[in-house]
Amino acid sequence: MIFRTATREDLPAVLALLADAGEERAEVTEAHERAFAAIETDSRNEMLVLVEGGAVLGCLQLTYVPGLGQGGRDRALVEAVRIRADRRGGGLGAELMRLAVARARERGCGLVQLTSNKQRSEAHRFYERLGFARSHEGFKLRLAD
Template structure:
């Protein structure tokens, strides 16, 4: 490296399917609401192990991680590809558990993560991407609307 050129630029962010080794970092992101949670402090329970193994074994489910140029997990989401009889029999992608690490929010990583997810859904032939967001998350609602997502349904849940 010469003084004129400076250090080589860091590689762009990479989206890839999560591996078992990423599980603590993904769980840390899911626990991270306002502050970064250290993945080394996350307890990976047997229930998390079973859930990840089931997702990993199912070709219609995936957890995706967004890595920064240094290889750190800075974002994640889960995508489920659902076959259906509507939309001409096309699949739809359901996106859940979208998270960007607290100290990296506001830098366009969420936009990058969602753009990759939409591209993956499109490449599978999905006719639409759908998601739900907690009614209290006004910032998330503005974010999804800015990406072109439209409010189209009222959701209901039944805890079992």
Template sequence: MILRLATRADLPAVLALLADEERVVDPASVTVTAAYERAFTDIEADPRNELLVLADETDDGLVLGCLQATYIPGLGKGGAERALIEAVRIRADRRGAGLGRALMDLAVARARTRGCALVQLTSGKARTDAHRFYTSLGFARSHEGFKLGL
């Protein structure tokens, strides 16, 4: 397994992972819209954003997982950046083999190397399995999150 920055060629595989958490979606069935293209281009061009994929080097580079890391500057924590991790996904047919842990460990290591003082994430309230997973990685439920759809 290798963690690397996503390329434009990975976009259908990443969108397939995001499309359905419970089943494997064929990347060839995903429509890459102009909005997705713009978002990918913006992420790729922004030094504070990374779209990362966990790929299987032995299986023709099959994308097994993904996440987006955003590095946020701030005045808290002594002026250090914090890493915000979102859109964490592992292929439904590859779960339970430690890939999620490997993906998160590598992402946390990248944040640490960058000098981040903390890593934060949110997870939907109904995702109880994900909550157990994040707790097992050492994440603490330290805050209550709020969102406002626009």
């Protein structure tokens, strides 16, 4: 099992993971290309993948957010956590999250935060088992469809 930064070649597999959760189509569009290029060239963003035998089994995005809180340390924002459907339940998600937390710790982050859809109760139990606490109520304002 390899944990690494995603490459452009991983983009179709990452989009397929996101589509499996009902978020978007797996087809790579120009918008996806631009977004991936922006992530890839921004030192405060990482798209990370968990790979076995050349197959992408999981992904997540880490964004390092500077702030004055936490003693001026960055915080790591975790987004787009996915494990391939046929490999869920075997500990890969926990391993992926442990690796992401270790990466944030190495960068000197003061905390790791994430949001999860209120209807994903299994995901909430998963994050709590990993030590994440429900500490805030989140709000979103959709600006585009």
